Amino acid sequence: MRIGELSRRTGVPTRLLRYYEEQHLLHPDRSGNGYRSYPESAVARVQQIRGLLDSGLTTEMIRAILPYLCGPDALVPDPGSVPPETAALLQGHIDRIQSRIDCLARNRDRLAAYLAVVRPGGR
Amino acid sequence: MRIGELSRRTGVPTRLLRYYEEQHLLHPDRSGNGYRSYPESAVARVQQIRGLLDSGLTTEMIRAILPYLCGPDALVPDPGSVPPETAALLQGHIDRIQSRIDCLARNRDRLAAYLAVVRPGGR
DNA sequence: TCGAAGTCTGACATCAGTGTGAAGGTCAAG
DNA sequence: CTTGACCTTCACACTGATGTCAGACTTCGA
Incomplete structure (x- = not known):
């Protein structure tokens, strides 16, 4: 999915989605034209990030813990x-x-x- | 007590004590020379403020709730x-x-x- | 009395999280 | 082919919390 749809589905402005990427909280890959391409799971991830930011954590803390709390963890x-x-x-x-x-x-x-x-x- | 002592006793820089006053979280009165004069209770109040700030609340939220959680409330x-x-x-x-x-x-x-x-x- | 330490105000700087806009590339529908 | 919607990067601006410094005044101890 592209950034616009992700933005619509999460209510988070595209500006912030790009910012979160800059902060290494998101890692969309790029399709041939340079557009960001997000997997379905990005919706949950973005909501996770927003919840933590709204709870007063900094992107730095979130970056530190995010790997350990994403998903139902088949990847333990x-x-x-x-x-x-x-x-x-x-x-x-x-x-x-x-x-x-x-x-x-x-x-x-x-x-x-x-x-x-x-x-x-x-x- | 003056600002330096309050700072030492709370570990909060004087800069921030003045900032909290500007944000209407503290209301020291002034002695004749213009120096801020804090009551003993300011120590607890400052610690309260720090705790809430560290927990991610803004000065605005703290200002809103501070009146209702200060002290053992003889003043209900x-x-x-x-x-x-x-x-x-x-x-x-x-x-x-x-x-x-x-x-x-x-x-x-x-x-x-x-x-x-x-x-x-x-x- | 002199100097150090404390205080005052005010200004400028930083960092994180956001908002906003410019200038340009891509793509699909008319 | 053009138009409109979407995307790209870049850049400037703002707020809140905080750091830092300058210039002036006060207080206190030697």
Whole structure:
């Protein structure tokens, strides 16, 4: 599929699809005329990227973790082919994400508590 | 306390403390010489702000919710003094935060699952 | 009293994520 | 063959969060 269709199907402007490619988050190949050509799976991938960006991750973090969370993973490598430092890096990313979750959850709870007091019969 | 001490105690550069003030996240008063004067509680407030920024919220969102999550809230207003549209806005913020949490948790789980496969006896 | 350290404001720079537009190539339908 | 829709690259601009520096004033310790 070409960039326009991908854009329509994901709601992401073509400008950004090209930007994500520049950031090595997407790797469309090119057809003879130079047009980008995306596989069907790009739709999900783009939605994945958008979700993570909207959640406040940078393209750099996304680039780091994207290889490990794309698809139902028929492509799990055999253990041992993944060097321990990669596993450690990955664990670091997981920890950072967990910190964010904790912070956000804490503050969500505070807001909800406030709201509960202020709007006792609410909702 | 003056800005230098607040900076030392929070690890946040003075540049950013001034920036947060410009963004109406902090409201130090001024002593006679024009120096900013922060109350003790500013330390916690700054840490709160940092946590939220690090979690990917913008100063705008933080400005919106900060009034409702600062301190152990002896200052809960009586229900009814809070207009319903404010409550609705607040609920919207809670929902947005929840979306982020969901997205992050989903991806954390995927990473963890990958890691579990790759490093079966790990950790 | 002098100098160092702290503070003030203001300006300019950077980086990431986006928006927007120009100038030109490709292709299909009339 | 022309027109319109789509694609290409390149470039400039903006916002938000942050770094850095300059010039001036204040405070404090030797």
